[in-house]
Amino acid sequence: MKKSSYILSAVLLICLYVFNAGAQEKVVPLNRNMAYSNPELKPFKSKKQRASLPFIDDFSYEGPYPDATLWQDNKAYINNTMSATQLTRGVATLDGLNEFGRPYYPQPFNSGLADSLTSVPIDLSTYTSIDSIYLSFYYQPQGLGFAPESTDSLFLYFKNDLNQWVRMWQMRGTGISNFKYVILPVMHAQFLHGDFQFRFINIASLNINDDIWNLDYIKMGVKRTEIDTTMKDVAFSVEPTSILKNYSSMPYRHFIANQANETSLVNDVVVNNLDGVPHAVTLNLDAREFISSSAVNNQNLASVNIAAKSSSQQSFASYPISYVPPTNKSKVVVRNKYFYPSVNSGDRKANDTIVKDAVFDNYFAYDDGSAEKSYFLLPAVNFPSKTALQFTLNEADTLRGLMVHFGAQVPTALGKYFSIVFVQIARQSGFFRFHYPPGRFV
Template sequence: MKIRIDINMKKIIFSLLFISFLAFSWGQEVISGLNVNPQLIKNRLTEKASFSEHEPVHLPFIDDFSNYDVYPSEKLWIDKNAFINNTYCVNPPTVGVATLDALNQFGEIYSTMQATATPADTLTSRPIRLDTLFTPNYRPINIEDSIYFSFFFQPGGGMGEPWALLGDKPESNDSLLLEFGYKTGEWVIGEIIEEFIIIEDFLEVGDLIESPCEPDTYITIEENLFPEDTLWFVCDTIMIPEMVWEMVWHTKGMSLQELYDETGQYFKQVLIPITDEKYLNAGFQFRFRNYASMGNNSLPGWLGNIDQWNIDYVVLDINRSEADTLYKDVAFVNSAPTILKKYQQMPWNQFKGFQTEELTDTLRMKLTNLDDITKNTSFNYYVYEDNGNLVY
């Protein structure tokens, strides 16, 4: 369907303001957080922005972030701001966490970051069919089904000696929060697609100009335009269902040492009951958000990736309770170790001929049992070539 929109053209005049900055020199080197994420930068060229209506998922919703990295799985999440990794966390429930920090999906610091706490990353679920149970029996979901949402969280920064720290701890004015969202039934503007033309020749009232939105469509000029004027056109408007977001949980920034001293745990589990029927619809969503602050911008190295939070083992399901804190799961805690004695990797010409000296004779893996019942567990090692051929 084509819609003719009358556009009131106005000249846009840009003025440039030049500001001189006083440069400070510092007498010593400083250590600061990375101001980019190399892994996300590497993936930027393969990422394409898109808008789509996301297919809802069914209960149970479970993600322990263990079988993929860098970006959240599109099967469960709709955005890519959180960083999936196993390097910013200490003793997670299972290998792999979602880290919320001050970097966007391309590994760059958000341009809105400032000294005060500012919204940074968001991790948003796909729509969830919280109105219907599909297995084992197809039936409506109701409040009596005892629906609980749970997750584990850890403030970033690590703990212990300075050389053992991982990232940066959130300050007391920073925060991590969880929001539940539901559709109101109304439609709102989700995206406006615009194009512009820079005027090259003088145009007076009554002249025609071709629309950049639709070829062979011309619009009558209603105001004199001069060279280098900019003329904007609204080409399309995308409507989306209106979502209302409500904060259901939050915590202020702290260090991992403070969390451990308070709870005796490296990750703290949170359980939240869903008791409001407005959430029992076909488009229920939840999202994690963090607020981060860059600190004092008069100091060297103030601009860096800071205020990390780690999230793990997200579960949403029925037939749960506040005592539902255990899981029938035995999992790896860390990534597979290197087979070398002293290094993570080394050049082939350095390794060749010194296999006996360089290869370790023992590989140690840390596992976790999330249940209170002893599990008899075994595992095997496999070695593959780059082409996928099994070596050992």
């Protein structure tokens, strides 16, 4: 038999032996945020400097920490994956996990003050009420996580000239909604001093990333009014879709061996016009192999007219990839950079560009490396539950390892057993051959 005539699939079967009632799939909040476990993550260091007006942050940068030139603490989680309706790429998420991605209090059934997002001092000593200073922001409960309960809340405080924090706004927990807009005056004399600050803080369960609040596009400036809802900005929003059809990551040699079936038909990007007037946007793509900086594709994608305060999703046909790596086992990273020229002087440069990487390494993966919830199986009494993942190979290969992240559990995973079984399936002319490799991991 010729190996090339086979489609080989490796099926990973996980059996969970947990003796509880009811066999069903469940999702629960995370007990750990792995975005903080990157060994290359640089520690957060606030710049200990005063900011000036206008103060604007739309979180269009790499997290997980806030911009240290604008924020004094590092407890909010900066990301672009905890929402599907953000105004611009990037939100600040407040939950029940600390700046290390771990619970504030690991025991269950505890709630209290959790994350905070505190501005650096802002010098307002030269302003008066005539300058009409307002602070605005967008907020969203739940996002792609779990909704805050009615006993949970999101608060906003201002610091006055007596160094006291004054509560100015609050919202009790509720179910998911689109982002809502809030604008508040900063004109009382007690706030017009040299060390003014504002702070968001949430009440949440302190042992999980439950009770999610997302913040976006925080803006403070002069000559504003309570009906000022326009941001003179056009911005990319959610993550672009992957160039891969079946996986988020796979070996490059398997991709090249069957590129037609492994490439997605189209790639999608979302652009939001936050301005009060229409804007024409010229979308461009620069695709490169990131490690070698080799050009992969470069094109003008489309010219799009986006109506005032509206969103536009654009789809573009995928392109063929002919990059040749140094060896057939080399790591390859194809970086798609979408961008457009600024539309006006108020347009923020950082959100005019968005990047999506396709990583080709020595593994197959369905997930994108981020996590919004934990998944588990609740078995029937005295019967193990089972789940399976299938990975299809496009050429002969060898399985050398398995990476699985088992989420932390509260209170403990003690006494919960599992088995991992590998099953190899060979298919030719409709015939299936099952092979069970000897041994199990327990």
